Amino acid sequence: MRRGASIAPERQGGVAQMRHVAIIGSGPAGYYTAEALQKLYGDSVAIDMIDRLPVPYGLIRSGVAPDHQSIKAVYKRYEKVALSPNVRFVGNVCVGPDVTVADLVELYDAIVFATGAPNDRPLGLPGSDLPGVVGSAAFVGWYNGHPDFADLDPPLDVAAAAVIGNGNVALDVARILAKTRSEFAGSDIVGRALDALEASSIRTIHVLGRRGPHQIAMTPKELGELGHLEAAAPRVDLADFPPQADDALLEPGMRKSVSHLRDFAGLPRDKPKLIDFDFFAMPVAVEGEGRVERLIVERTKLTEDLRSVGTGERYAVECGLVVSCIGYQTPPIEGVPYEHGRGRFANQDGVIGGGLYAVGWARRGPTGTIGTNRPDGFEVADTIFAAYPPEGGSKTGGPGLDTLLHARGVEPVAFRDWQRIEAAETGRAREGSPREKFTSIAEMIAALGR
């Protein structure tokens, strides 16, 4: 047990005056907020970054696609923040069951919720509780080794899958379903998922969007990749597109995305797998005997203000797996006001009230890229700094938390512990892969010899 091992000596003496901030969540939003607080306060702040998992980095580890290692490399920037003396990682501690918000209010000047939006928005269709319907948080978590989803075992012994959504997460899911084993070289997809995907019988991946090609939320780089897959080719129907001249009205990124989509129409159909873009397609029901067998879809059209409305025309998409990529929600935490309609903490510019703040997806909802969380965290850090000037704190912060966790028998994982987990993951990686992740908390803790 290494309780308090990472508390810097200079923090111990300054407990009475310095400010103590707890950041809940160690994803991008948490780290950018910590970085900003460090810049503002210098040595006058002590930051505890509490995460429910023994491993840091949130969706950088468990969301960003395993075959996009250059994007995942952003964690190196967070590592610098994590290793600085006034930031401490307190992993394996879940705010809610292990430590309450009321506990934290006693111990810290400010508490920042950077808990992301890890729950899938429910599909909410008749039949969507059938086996074989999974949310993208679960599916992505499965191939990325998130302990909550390691045992998902999605049905891949089927001929076709339907991916619902027209954003980058849908693209990630379609690409992962389409890739060959060799195309995962250099990735850190977990071995079990890689084996299952290699054995998959899926040959057609339908990507369904309620609106048209001009309304997608897919970025050009991710879309362009689909045109270069080893064993899969994308297909679009040019009849779904507005006149080409209209592309000129799009902003440049979107124009590039649409241009990739148009190019897909000219690609040869000589590969065994197909990624079929189905626009103006609104799923209305899932059907099957004991498991998914088909998705019932209603054709849509656009209104003048670009909303989609059903036309009444329905058809069936035969598929044995449905992955819904329709957005996420932040789980509520007792003691934190919640905005149910938007699935996030109730906040005004990141301020919840009573010393509580929200950043990242817990603040804004599940939109934007990794980089979007930076200005967000910096803005909230400015607000905290204005409310709690560097001198004048009287809270106990980290040492108080350690006492409380010890009394409750909760064993936190420090950043140096995580580095030992990381080294163990690197040590057992298959050839060419940066790591083979542990997919259960028990395995992670066992790697520490506890």
Ligand SMILES: Cc1cc2nc3c(=O)[nH]c(=O)nc-3n(C[C@H](O)[C@H](O)[C@H](O)COP(=O)(O)OP(=O)(O)OC[C@H]3O[C@@H](n4cnc5c(N)ncnc54)[C@H](O)[C@@H]3O)c2cc1C
């Ligand atoms: C599938 C997918 C792929 C993506 N790919 C890209 C990409 O390629 N490029 C890009 O720019 N963006 C990508 N994004 C978006 C990016 O991941 C997010 O913008 C970013 O991760 C949001 O950061 P966050 O810190 O708000 O939340 P998260 O990254 O989700 O971090 C939240 C953290 O809070 C912790 N936590 C939650 N609840 C508790 C609790 N009660 N107690 C303690 N800890 C808790 C979690 O364990 C987690 O570590 C992707 C998102 C998804 C879902």
